[in-house]
Amino acid sequence: MGFEPVIGLEVHAQLLTASKLFCGCPAKFGGEPNTQVCPVCLGMPGTLPVLNAKAVDYAVKMALAVGCKVNEKSVFARKNYFYPDLPKGYQISQYNEPLAVAGHLDIETTAGTKRIGITRIHMEEDAGKLLHDAAGGAGYSFVDLNRAGTPLIEIVTEPDIRSPDEAVAYLKSLREILVYLGICDGNMEEGSFRCDANVSVRPAGAEKFGTRAELKNINSFKFVKDAIAYEIERQIGVNENGGLVKQETRLFDSVKGVTVSMRSKEEAHDYRYFPEPDLPPLIVDAAHVEKLKTTLPELPQAKRERFVSNYGIPAYDAGVLTSSKDLAGYYEEAVKLGAEPKTASNWVMGTVLMLLNEKGIDVKDSPVKPPAVAKIIEMVKAGVVSSTAAKEVFAEMFSTGKAPEEIVKSKGLTQLSNETDIAAMIDAVIKANPDNLAKYKSGKDKLFGFFVGEVMKAAKGKANPAVVNRILKEKLSS
């Protein structure tokens, strides 16, 4: 009997607001422990939360980007549990009445486009961090509350995902949107994009869901894939051996590549959610939602489709170029300056990305700007420089920041395209090789290459190959 996996994902994305969700402390990553704190995020007695309006706008943008309905009224709730990284003893989150519901995200799978339902998006604050056995305190755990109170959105899918690959495709696509919107940096290692997976299996064709396990601690796309794949196999194994899958929370061990039980359903927390009395219900009126809608940038999928239809480049190219908003913008600027779209795509995906990756530079900090890319493409097209030499020029532009014309000039890379000059060189070469001329004329076509080589040698490699070929052919056959 075959089994079908059923997967639902919960993503926590940290919002890129300057300050925390309920106080004025900076929300940036890092910093010496407990230096980005105040009485509010330390949970001092008597302090109260005040909602960061920017965070709400960011969350609404995400909701709109994935087609959610933004609730005019949503309610913050307290999620109660004790842990040293949770200063108030409760997390302010949303529960019964989240910010947004009923959205979706389309992903590309081998079987085509698939729609993944998004159940809800809600806002909440992050907890702090524990440092165990840190320097100077073996046996002690230290609490760092810099992160406590930073704004998160939780994005929950319907159980629509059917394979580890679909899960990864969904996450990549979701992450891309968050980054496009400029509301999350998408950094998985630093924890600004985190994922929990609910995994169950059921006999193929069955309607009823199997018992699910919740997987935690999966902080890279590869781990998501590995953890889900392992868990599916594990649950199928349990079923096939006549066992019952238990409802539990499991932790992914990335070293061993396995999931291990963390706590059972019986040990699960009772979070005692209730409406947060310190915050009035959050009202996001329709007019404000409309206003935010107008600020949404073009999203990755729309951009990809437009690149294919407007610029006639292959879907593959469009995919690479739109993988970041900055790269897409870079490409598009070059094209708008007159570069032929496919040629520009080859340049950006090839030389530009290669050099950027080599140096570890972000595209927006590239020393070579799009006008220079457009210029070099134009120079190749005009025959001013050969495409081989152009690569050299580009590398030089990259390391010195000089203009392409200047490099071509100083390095003497200008291509020789003057027909009279080339014809003169060809005449000289033919004259110097009467034997080979005779052999060529008697049918040894292969000697054409020999003549090209000799002409190029005479031109020190700078002759325009197209022009050389054309004139040489004329002269040899006359």
Next chain:
Amino acid sequence: MDLTALTLHELTDKLRKKEVSSVELTNAFLKRISQVEDKVNAYVTISPDEALKAAKDADARLADGVNLTPLTGVPVSVKDIFCTKGVRTTCSSKILENFIPPFDATAVKKLKDAGAVILGKNNMDEFAMGSSTENSAFFPTKNPWALDRVPGGSSGGSAASVAAGECAASIGTDTGGSIRQPASCCGVVGMKPTYGRVSRYGMIAFASSLDQAGPITKDVLDAALMLTAIAGRDPLDATSIDSPVPDYAAGLKGGIKGLRAGIPKEYFIEGMDFEVSSAVSKAIETLKKLGAEIVPVTLPNTEYAVSVYYLVATAEASSNLARFDGVKYGLRQDGGNLIEMYKNTRDAGFGPEVKRRIMLGTYSLSAGYYDAYYKKASQVRTLIGRDFDAAFKKCDVIVTPTAPTAAFKIGEKTQDPLTMYLSDIFTISCNLAGIPGASIPCGFTKDMLPIGLQILGKRLDETTVLKTAFAYEEAAGWSKKRAQL
């Protein structure tokens, strides 16, 4: 003349006329405290250094004559539930016995900005949970009118300090009657404003949706002056109301001719304490003589108020008090592991009543019980609010007794929490509805124990409540009586 027996506004006059300086006044109150505090125990912390420094600043301000308020230079006290920067704030709990906040509560900051001199921090029921101040982890406060009796609670220290002349005025907090009931017990004026009228920032939370700060004073004008000083929208409290603060003192005069005073039948029940009911009946007669129209009203859901209150308030408290875990500040009792540390800390740090309420609240929020308890209570709370909306269509204020009895004996109810809970039977609905309410003295029992009259008003209509209280006070004169120690 005994300066400490005077009202706040009388002291303001003396300061303005330069008959006395703020430093002299502060010293007079500090002396009074040293004389009577042994008997009354109204303070957890007295802060003479900070007080005298503030008094010097106030004197400079008075000398300049600029930026003066009625509070400038006047010595006051604050309930130890308000965080005071650099001065320990205990909430009368072991768990915060040595807690020194790095910030001022907004109400405290407003008092300081107005130029008031803060003499110290008043004793209270631990975390404001109680009606007698016997739940203080440190010591009970005594009623200045009868030292073997409770001052009421939870703001018992504040009310007793005002009644004993240990300050000119005080601020307390009221979650289910904690300003009005002790004011009633101590023969002083106490006012719980509309929920959100005074910022809760820096006020240690008991039940966030019910807690409200307000003045406890010797007379109604003082209450109006104090309320004007502390009220207003606070960007640090999202539940504070964004509505202009009227000059409450200016609104007191003019009488109450034509005012409709509602009398809810549910508050005048069989078997009520006779002395209380007759004092309140006489007060109603006085209001009538002053030109008020007496209107019978009904608040049908009153019988559920105590139950609703003890579900909602304890639920919120169970969550609010979770932060006292030994990790960051306050008491820590180590243990073999994290859970043991939590248990040891909270076991040693909280008193029995606090533990009882945390357990009640945790229970009512638990999976499987939430709908039957917390949720149902929230629904009934809405109905209680609607009762008031309906009643206020027929009247401008509602008049009731503040408490079912005068101050009871120390120890009388400590073994019976349920009886203790009934001390707040007349005050709780006001918090559930979020409306303003005041208690003013309306007579004495034959044993010379004060009796309080409660006046409830429409949301944000503190002015009418205070105006009614002022008219009654002028006619009845009870507020002029002082406890003899």
